[in-house]
Amino acid sequence: MSISNHVVINLQQIKKIYDMGGAEEVQALRGVSLQIQKNEYVAIMGPSGSGKSTLMNIIGCLDTPSSGLYEFNGVNVSEMNDNQLAKIRNKEIGFVFQTFNLLARSDSLHNVELPLIYAGVTSADRKRLAREALEHVGLGDRGHHKPNELSGGQRQRVAVARALVNRPSILLADEPTGNLDSKTGDEIMVLFEELHSQGNTIILVTHEEYIAEHAHRIIRIRDGMIEIDEIVKNRKKINTA
């Protein structure tokens, strides 16, 4: 498997400052520069409060940096308007959250369908694609279950299916196993492994070393700055059998 030279994410001197009123301010990111290429599998690590989520939200176009340059597939995101950002979030980015963030009153199929609705896909195609995505994460038979009728691991699979259904350029996961026990957490990691081997680009936030070791590259953050950016030598392979 060869990694192409195509740069998906290019961050230059990204800063995020929260103005807390008065003279007080929080510098969540203090100048982060990094590049991520197509089909990389990157783990972002760091202590709590170090700015991991802030960075992920900026990469995921959910949040905007206070300063710095962000290019997504060569396009300057800082200059985009709300609708263009919504389109990027919809088509180019699949986001998996620690707390799943599924619509509680809708079943799995409808949750997975939602990005397709906003993409303007027709009903028949939507149904088919959503079903395929659910099958892909091993939940083909759970289409009509609502989130509260699923286990935590299953909910996260639905969320992954939703993130993938529009075939995004990149999959972002902010502590996807944080709310799961280690066994179901491992199952999700197996899923990510598979997705990566199928050519997906993945960025994963975690503070568990053993989870990070699945990645090809680990970026360690402290106090809003990149401390270490390293290639993993001895990647841990999960026994997928």
Add this chain to the structure above:
Amino acid sequence: MGQVFETIAHEFRESLAMALIALRINKLRSILTLLGIAVGVFSIIAVMTAMGVLLNSIESGLSQLGANTFQIQRTSNFNTGNPQERAKMRNRKNIKYAQGLLVKERATLAKAVGLEAWSGGKIVATLTGQKSNPDVAIVGEDIEGFATNNWDIGDGRLFTQSELNSGRKVAILGIQVVKKIFTKLDPIGQTIRIDGQEYEVIGTIEPKGGMLGGNQDNFVAIPLTTLFDVYGSNRDIHIMVQASSRETFDDCVEQVRGILRSARQVSPGVDDDFYLFSNDSMIEQFNDFTKYVRLGIMVISAIALIAAGVGIMNIMLVSVTERTREIGIRKAIGAKKNNILSQFILEAVVISELGGMIGIIIGILVGNILAITLSVPAIIPWDWVAIGFLVCSLIGVVFGVYPAWKASNLDPIEALRYE
């Protein structure tokens, strides 16, 4: 194009589902809001339905006058509220037979002029002792009066000019009277007794049905001169005038008015001292009469609807707050501002339309109770139904826009973080 339509259809379905969920969650508040909308729409629809029924009833009654026909009588059938007006009406002089004859002679634009005089509350009896209730009208009629009343002879015959001139005691029966006293016998050739006078039955009149709940077939027609002989010749009469065509109708009205004003010596500039009505003038008068009722009901409805609109806004604001996280999720996976905006506006419209639907259905039912009492066909005022739906949509949009705008402008990250 098809895809756009499909997206809208989907959004509509989803909004309907979401609206129903929102309604279920905020039960009491929702019921009160729906009730507000329903009451506002109900009052308009019920009143307009009732008005439609009344108007229909009047129109069908009037159309029983002949075509292009108007009638002159001493006073209006409608009571105007003003006591002074009513006193003036009571003091009006009778319309005399001689004045009727003058119209007959001079109204060159008229095709037919019928004269008649009424006396009500009679008992009609057969010689074998069958009796009617004391509610039968006896009407003295001349020959042209049958045409202007649009009366058709069923069995038997009309009286002749010589029978009219000589004041013969012959009678033509309305179908209601026939049914009451001639259950077995053929009425033609029989003798009836009214107020001690005996009349030979020579014919019957085709049924006409009711107007405003009254029965138009419960009468006995006799020659006008006969009626004068029996009940006195100074009686108040009705003059019915049939214009020769639609085009000459207005001129004919003016001509007859002029003839009567001079005959009754009404000075120029003074109002007519008689009442002239046609189908149009009757409907006009009805509309005039009910103007304030309609105006009042519109004001009440408007107030109810605005109050209900504020209720909808309240529900939607609460709904937006409660669903902040959902909005965050939708935005995170690619919903544009417009998607969120239209979702919440549609929801408001759906709530409003639900209330409107209840109001429309109950309004039509209640309004048509009048139709049943008057035994005329029930109606559905489609124009007002359409207006009702339109107004409800408008209320949904107007009062849903602000909450929807608020929802669409939520910051995705902050919305996702909302607990």
